[in-house]
Amino acid sequence: MDWGMANRLAQLIQPDGHALFLPIDHGYFQGPTRKLEAPGKTIKPLLPYADALFVTRGVLRSSVAPGNSKPLILRVSGGTSMVGKDLANEGLTTSMEEAIRLNASAVGISVFVGSDYEKESLLNLAKLVDDGERCGIPVMAVTAVGKELEKRDTRYLALACRIAAELGARVVKTYWCENFEKVTGGCPVPVVMAGGPQVNTELEVFQFVHDGIQKGSIGVNLGRNIWQNEFPVAMIKAIRGIVHGKATPGEAQEIYDSEKGKKGRRS
Numbered sequence: 001m002d003w004g005m006a007n008r009l010a011q012l013i014q015p016d017g018h019a020l021f022l023p024i025d026h027g028y029f030q031g032p033t034r035k036l037e038a039p040g041k042t043i044k045p046l047l048p049y050a051d052a053l054f055v056t057r058g059v060l061r062s063s064v065a066p067g068n069s070k071p072l073i074l075r076v077s078g079g080t081s082m083v084g085k086d087l088a089n090e091g092l093t094t095s096m097e098e099a100i101r102l103n104a105s106a107v108g109i110s111v112f113v114g115s116d117y118e119k120e121s122l123l124n125l126a127k128l129v130d131d132g133e134r135c136g137i138p139v140m141a142v143t144a145v146g147k148e149l150e151k152r153d154t155r156y157l158a159l160a161c162r163i164a165a166e167l168g169a170r171v172v173k174t175y176w177c178e179n180f181e182k183v184t185g186g187c188p189v190p191v192v193m194a195g196g197p198q199v200n201t202e203l204e205v206f207q208f209v210h211d212g213i214q215k216g217s218i219g220v221n222l223g224r225n226i227w228q229n230e231f232p233v234a235m236i237k238a239i240r241g242i243v244h245g246k247a248t249p250g251e252a253q254e255i256y257d258s259e260k261g262k263k264g265r266r267s
């Protein structure tokens with residue numbers, strides 16, 4: 001691997017082999033998502049605990065201070081919306097030249113395996129990988145399911161992750177599922193987990209993050225279950241405890257409970 005590619009991956013994946021990415025890209029198809037209406041305000045207290053930010057160029061330029069940021073994964077696919085015909089019909093929105101200008105450590109793109117636009121999204125990934133490899137920029141593929149959240153089962157996610165890796169993604173982002181070792185075991189590149197919509201309790205989040213890491217995931221790309229929580233700093237610190245500190249779900253709950261009691265922690 002050439003130096004630039006290796007260096008960028010090392011900015012994202014920490015020396016312990018793990019990673020905590022903080023995604024705030026949701027507005028690119030959802031608009032002003034709850035608690036992300038003002039992204040700069042949302043991320044300010046969270047940034048110290050994140051290894052990287054997953055963000056579009058628009059929010060980056062408008063809302064993230066260049067002098068006080070974290071390594072960037074630039075979201076470069078889009079072109080659809082929640083109210084449009086089909087979320088899967090994405091294209092590439094941002095050039096590799098722009099990614100370089102913005103000093104991105106990686107670029108991220110969604111693929112929609114099994115959708116009407118499967119082929120287009122996979123060929124977009126392949127094209128992005130060609131451009132990224134030429135410039136030394138890793139590509140993170142996002143195995144997206146659009147509005148069909150029930151698709152998130154082991155067989156489907158293992159299939160989608162493997163295909164993304166086969167097409168050259170350097171990192172794959174997917175959802176946690178039962179038997180997660182089947183997803184990581186069939187994917188020859190690092191896998192990070194997203195959370196999807198906020199779940200009922202913090203403990204559920206700690207349990208799936210912990211289980212996924214035990215089963216081979218390198219960490220998380222976790223958004224709503226952090227910044228939509230009533231105590232987002234407590235939440236990210238607890239997740240960090242699991243990702244980088246080997247905390248159990250019970251220990252993460254203790255971190256959360258003690259942090260949420262501190263002054264100014266409520267969002």
Ligand code: 5RP
Nearest residue numbers: 023194195196221222223224
């Ligand atoms: C949105 C994304 C998000 O980055 C991803 O889904 C992670 O966020 P969350 O944990 O909120 O699901 O790709 O398009």
